[in-house]
Amino acid sequence: MSVHTTVLLGALLAGAASVQAAEPLKQVGAGEGQLDIIAWPGYIERGESDKAYDWVTGFEKDTGCKVNVKTAATSDEMVSLMTKGGYDLVTASGDASLRLIVGKRVQPINTALIPNWKNLDPRLKDGAWYVVKGQAYGTPYQWGPNVLLYNTNVFKEPPTSWGVVFEPQNLPDGKPNKGRVQAYDGPIYIADAALYLKSVKPELGIQNPYELTEAQYKAVLDLLRQQQPLIHRYWHDATVQMSDVKNEGVVATSSWGYMVNGLQADKQPVASVVPKEGATGWADTTMLHAEAKHPNCAYKWMDWSLQPKVQGDVAAWFGSLPAVPAACTGSDLLGAEGCKTNGFDNFDKIAFWKTPQAEGGKFVPYSRWTQDYIAIMGGR
Numbered sequence: 111m112s113v114h115t116t117v118l119l120g121a122l123l124a125g126a127a128s129v130q131a132a133e134p135l136k137q138v139g140a141g142e143g144q145l146d147i148i149a150w151p152g153y154i155e156r157g158e159s160d161k162a163y164d165w166v167t168g169f170e171k172d173t174g175c176k177v178n179v180k181t182a183a184t185s186d187e188m189v190s191l192m193t194k195g196g197y198d199l200v201t202a203s204g205d206a207s208l209r210l211i212v213g214k215r216v217q218p219i220n221t222a223l224i225p226n227w228k229n230l231d232p233r234l235k236d237g238a239w240y241v242v243k244g245q246a247y248g249t250p251y252q253w254g255p256n257v258l259l260y261n262t263n264v265f266k267e268p269p270t271s272w273g274v275v276f277e278p279q280n281l282p283d284g285k286p287n288k289g290r291v292q293a294y295d296g297p298i299y300i301a302d303a304a305l306y307l308k309s310v311k312p313e314l315g316i317q318n319p320y321e322l323t324e325a326q327y328k329a330v331l332d333l334l335r336q337q338q339p340l341i342h343r344y345w346h347d348a349t350v351q352m353s354d355v356k357n358e359g360v361v362a363t364s365s366w367g368y369m370v371n372g373l374q375a376d377k378q379p380v381a382s383v384v385p386k387e388g389a390t391g392w393a394d395t396t397m398l399h400a401e402a403k404h405p406n407c408a409y410k411w412m413d414w415s416l417q418p419k420v421q422g423d424v425a426a427w428f429g430s431l432p433a434v435p436a437a438c439t440g441s442d443l444l445g446a447e448g449c450k451t452n453g454f455d456n457f458d459k460i461a462f463w464k465t466p467q468a469e470g471g472k473f474v475p476y477s478r479w480t481q482d483y484i485a486i487m488g489g490r
Contacts, residue, residue: 134220138409146406148191148200150394151348152368152428153251154179162443163427164421172414175407184296184346192216198402200410201251203392204239205298211240211247216397218245218259223409229434233457239464240395248397251431252424254303255389255453255460256294257382259355259365259373268383269486272306274362278338281361292351292363295344295487297479298463301390302364303330303337305461309310309387316353319390320466327474332404334486342486348372355380367429367452384456391460393433425452 147154157164167175180197184189185206192200192215202210210216221227227249234250241247260269264283274281275291293299304319307330316326322449342360345351352369354360356378370382396415398408414420421432422441431452434436438449468475 123303134218135223135405135409136220138223138224141173141407141410142404143174143176143402143407145199145411146178146180147411148180148182148188150199150201150203150428151181151183153201153250153394153424154425155424162429163422163423164345165262165414166452169411172411173407175404175410177411180299182450183348185298185456186296189213189215195399195401197237197399198350198404198408199399201394201395201403202240202397203394203466204237205296205392205417206248206469207240207395208465209395210397211242213416214400216247217400217402217445218247219249219409219412221246221249223395223417224249224355226413226434229330229416229421229436231433231435233447234393234433237393237395237462239393239462240397248395249416251394251396251415251422252428253391253393253457253460253462254367254428254430255384255391255456256364257367257370257389258385259363259370259380259382261355261361262379264361269362270383271310271385272302273310275340275364276303276306276333278336278340287362289342290359290361291340292345292354292360293334293337293341295346297476297483299364300334300479300483301463301466302332303333305390306387307333319461320464321469322466323472323473327478331482331486334483338486338489352376360422368427369429371427371429384459385454387394388459388461391454393462404462422448425449 154166155163156166170176172488182191185203188200188202189209190204192210230250264281274287279286279287301319304316304322307314308316314326314329343354348369352372355373370380373380394413402408416434418434418436419439421434421437422444423433424444426441426448430451431454466476466479
């Protein structure tokens with residue numbers, strides 16, 4: 111995260127009222143013929159991996175907007191790419207979206223120009239990760255928990271606690287967890303440790319894993335320093351994590367449904383669970399660049415993306431949850447039980463990613479999270 115972004119984030123802490131951006135579009139006109147999207151791997155598919163999973167070709171035929179996709183592995187990479195410019199849309203997670211709003215990299219949207227906005231899950235309509243002062247800065251796309259992925263040969267019963275990745279211990283096969291577990295490569299993972307301590311050390315008084323006092327923050331960093339020698343790899347690349355589970359002896363790690371699905375399709379002995387402490391999670395938002403060159407195509411895509419079939423197909427491929435409840439019965443690929451399997455009813459158990467704010471100095475700001483987590487990953 112750049113110093114520039116950190117300074118801008120500080121502006122948000124002084125109050126979201128100071129945020130001003132370009133006026134939203136008043137009407138959608140003819141498409142410009144092109145659309146450039148930054149997306150998580152697996153989010154924008156045109157049938158190249160599996161011909162059944164294609165929600166791009168139909169859009170291109172309907173609108174004449176050719177879709178170009180740049181995949182990004184981390185939220186920081188998305189922020190960097192949006193800062194450089196040249197893109198129309200980004201599927202930003204909550205640990206990037208407020209940074210993009212404060213940095214004026216994205217513009218507010220006119221939801222009246224998105225007919226399928228009416229399909230949106232009411233639980234997502236006022237998400238603090240993309241709505242500022244009542245103004246929406248994008249359309250919700252998908253959401254889900256950061257699950258605990260585990261090896262079913264090692265864990266005959268599902269692990270019940272995140273302690274298997276945080277605390278030194280022998281696993282059910284009698285061998286230590288050292289070198290066999292992973293943690294996420296991103297400062298937002300500090301919230302995972304905070305959520306765990308909220309449950310196992312209630313005396314700390316942690317209420318919100320994204321709002322940590324100095325004392326709470328110190329305890330969380332101590333836990334992460336204890337965890338560091340156990341870690342096989344701090345992961346951020348989905349493909350690399352799948353390889354590590356398959357070939358490097360990783361048996362327990364935070365993960366996404368995307369990797370669980372991919373490994374199970376590859377006949378690997380893995381499953382996932384949301385442990386008793388709950389889970390952090392992500393609710394991703396399709397956000398429009400402040401200087402988008404193809405805004406009409408972008409609005410057409412945001413509307414297209416909220417169709418029940420598109421939402422259901424994405425959820426089936428990624429192992430996520432649709433932002434549109436009708437998708438739970440509107441996609442043959444997702445199937446009748448897909449939403450239930452992926453955790454549609456776990457919404458209230460998820461602490462969704464959002465950029466930590468200092469709230470006038472009461473809590474430790476994200477700039478500190480960034481500096482300290484880099485140091486911890488480096489063994490300091």
